[in-house]
Amino acid sequence: MTQRSGKPRVLVVLAHFDDSRNPNGRPNFIPQGVGHAVLAGAFDRDRVDVALYSEFHSGPLLDERTLSWPDMLVLTGVTSAFDRMRQLAAYVRTKSPGCVVVAGGPAVRNLPLLSAETFDYACHGDVEELSEIVAAVYGPDAAAETMEPRFDLLTWSSPVNYAETSRYCNFRCSFCALTGERRDYLSYDLGVVERQLRSYAKRRIVLFVDNNFYGNNRAVFMRKLDMLERLHREGVLPGWVALVTSDFFAHQGHLDRARRAGCLGLFCGVESFSPTQLAAYNKRQNLVAPQVELIRSCLEAGIVFQYGLIFDPAVRALRDMEQELDFVLGCSTIPLPAFLSLTIPLLGTPHFDEAVASGRFLPDAKLRDMDGFTLLTRPRDGIEAVLPFVRQLAKIEGRGSDVARHAFGFWRRYRRSLSARQMVTLLMNSARLCTPAVLNGRRTGGLQAEETLTYVTTTQPLGPLYRPAFPVADRFAGHFSPTMITDADGELLPTIAANLAARRHPPRQPAQVAS
Numbered sequence: 429m430t431q432r433s434g435k436p437r438v439l440v441v442l443a444h445f446d447d448s449r450n451p452n453g454r455p456n457f458i459p460q461g462v463g464h465a466v467l468a469g470a471f472d473r474d475r476v477d478v479a480l481y482s483e484f485h486s487g488p489l490l491d492e493r494t495l496s497w498p499d500m501l502v503l504t505g506v507t508s509a510f511d512r513m514r515q516l517a518a519y520v521r522t523k524s525p526g527c528v529v530v531a532g533g534p535a536v537r538n539l540p541l542l543s544a545e546t547f548d549y550a551c552h553g554d555v556e557e558l559s560e561i562v563a564a565v566y567g568p569d570a571a572a573e574t575m576e577p578r579f580d581l582l583t584w585s586s587p588v589n590y591a592e593t594s595r596y597c598n599f600r601c602s603f604c605a606l607t608g609e610r611r612d613y614l615s616y617d618l619g620v621v622e623r624q625l626r627s628y629a630k631r632r633i634v635l636f637v638d639n640n641f642y643g644n645n646r647a648v649f650m651r652k653l654d655m656l657e658r659l660h661r662e663g664v665l666p667g668w669v670a671l672v673t674s675d676f677f678a679h680q681g682h683l684d685r686a687r688r689a690g691c692l693g694l695f696c697g698v699e700s701f702s703p704t705q706l707a708a709y710n711k712r713q714n715l716v717a718p719q720v721e722l723i724r725s726c727l728e729a730g731i732v733f734q735y736g737l738i739f740d741p742a743v744r745a746l747r748d749m750e751q752e753l754d755f756v757l758g759c760s761t762i763p764l765p766a767f768l769s770l771t772i773p774l775l776g777t778p779h780f781d782e783a784v785a786s787g788r789f790l791p792d793a794k795l796r797d798m799d800g801f802t803l804l805t806r807p808r809d810g811i812e813a814v815l816p817f818v819r820q821l822a823k824i825e826g827r828g829s830d831v832a833r834h835a836f837g838f839w840r841r842y843r844r845s846l847s848a849r850q851m852v853t854l855l856m857n858s859a860r861l862c863t864p865a866v867l868n869g870r871r872t873g874g875l876q877a878e879e880t881l882t883y884v885t886t887t888q889p890l891g892p893l894y895r896p897a898f899p900v901a902d903r904f905a906g907h908f909s910p911t912m913i914t915d916a917d918g919e920l921l922p923t924i925a926a927n928l929a930a931r932r933h934p935p936r937q938p939a940q941v942a943s
């Protein structure tokens with residue numbers, strides 16, 4: 429037992445590096461990550477004091493009092509946040525000696541050896557694995573009998589309620605982190621989902637953060653819609669938004685059924701309008717029907733359609749990518765994308781393996797730069813030529829009149845099928861592409877000279893978080909060095925190769941790190 433007095437104190441942190449080095453977090457961004465709230469459900473409410481912190485929402489956690497507080501630190505975050513998890517581990521071990529550090533998520537799963545060296549418990553399982561650790565560290569009574577998300581502990585109030593009805597995905601797109609993780613799609617028990625939807629203190633629109641809300645079993649999906657329709661009629665569920673895969677749209681009638689069940693919007697991974705590129709991504713589910721038609725039918729059914737586009741300059745010609753952007757800006761049948769990003773060679777994915785095999789990785793590539801905005805691979809048309817396009821993904825420059833023309837055409841076309849609120853949501857998205865600083869906290873100017881972003885991993889500055897905010901013990905100095913993917917020649921580093929090779933057999937026992 430590591431508690432100092434009274435109840436054990438547990439801090440659950442969603443670790444995050446902002447790609448634009450914005451130090452203030454993005455409180456207005458939707459969706460927020462909810463992993464920390466879900467993990468907090470592992471602890472018994474009466475026997476353990478639990479606090480949550482999201483660096484994505486609130487900015488980097490640097491407050492020394494908060495870092496001195498916990499007996500246990502639990503960390504989650506996307507792949508690029510791994511170094512941030514190491515930094516936070518160094519801070520709490522300095523400020524709260526003896527604090528147990530538990531970490532999980534995609535980076536930990538892909539870097540089992542590095543993670544075992546760094547954290548006391550490096551988790552490769554799902555959130556439920558935390559219950560076993562709680563029981564092992566504090567005894568079985570400290571673990572909750574049933575694990576339910578602790579949204580009540582969020583330090584912020586959200587305009588939407590979050591929920592999940594499934595885990596993972598039945599598709600295997602070449603760039604997706606889930607393909608690298610090779611886990612099976614799993615639907616939750618509908619009774620559990622219903623209980624969660626009824627439990628919210630405030631009736632708000634629910635955002636289902638499932639990777640694939642539709643799933644691989646149509647009968648189960650129809651039962652889910654029945655349940656949502658019932659809750660919608662009862663007034664428990666004012667409306668909902670979910671992430672679906674393109675095969676959802678293949679069935680006539682799904683849109684009307686979803687609308688009746690209270691669906692207000694759907695997000696779908698369009699990724700590209702180029703059939704060749706979709707085939708290269710192994711995203712064949714997007715080839716079953718013309719994508720523009722599918723989007724039109726969704727909007728005409730009164731459901732907002734949102735999507736992202738991803739670009740891979742390593743294999744696509746610059747002209748081709750520019751034409752795709754021109755097409756989207758000129759086509760008022762479809763909304764503008766909710767986000768534009770590079771195709772990331774995320775650790776462990778087929779896309780990563782291809783980049784290694786074809787020697788595409790740039791020299792000195794860093795894990796921290798797997799953020800969708802920094803070039804990690806050699807562009808086919810050369811870095812200098814492609815850079816203006818890459819910068820544009822963060823903020824579309826000089827296309828204000830195209831965006832305004834698009835917005836007007838879109839409004840005219842769909843003003844009868846979409847409500848005023850739905851229309852505003854979509855038009856705000858368009859504005860976000862041009863003015864990200866104002867609308868979602870992305871930092872676009874005013875950086876100090878040393879922090880000027882190059883958008884190329886070899887030269888991209890690490891940013892201020894890689895300098896300890898307060899002195900840490902010498903043995904933790906290494907926690908502030910970046911995790912490198914390639915060497916100065918662009919070759920994969922043996923440490924990364926060894927970690928990826930060890931994924932199937934991660935170290936069984938947690939390494940006990942001296943603190």
Ligand code: B12
Pocket residue numbers: 442443444445446447459460461462463466467484502503504505506507508509530531532533534535551552553554555556557558595604605606637638639769770772774798799800
């Ligand atoms: C909200 C969200 C965001 C938020 C917050 C992300 C965050 N830090 O949580 C924001 C907007 C920041 C975001 C950004 C991006 N995201 Co995102 N996002 C999501 C989303 C919709 C929900 C995340 C969530 O809260 N899930 C619920 C929690 C409970 O599950 P989980 O985090 O998946 O964790 C599971 C396991 O990893 C494990 N686990 C995780 N942590 C821990 C800790 C412990 C101790 C244990 C035991 C287990 C454990 O348990 C869970 C399963 O039970 C997911 C899709 C999804 N449904 O997960 C995508 C997802 C995480 N995002 C993804 C992507 C690709 C991105 C972007 C790269 C997009 C882009 N191209 O720009 C950027 C990354 C930007 C950057 N700086 O790196 C990928 C994976 C990313 C990755 N591995 O790096 C996902 C899975 C979507 C997908 N299918 O492609 N995203």
Ligand code: SF4
Pocket residue numbers: 596597598599600601604605606607639640673697
């Ligand atoms: S459909 Fe989406 S979640 Fe599923 S593998 Fe493809 S990108 Fe990943």
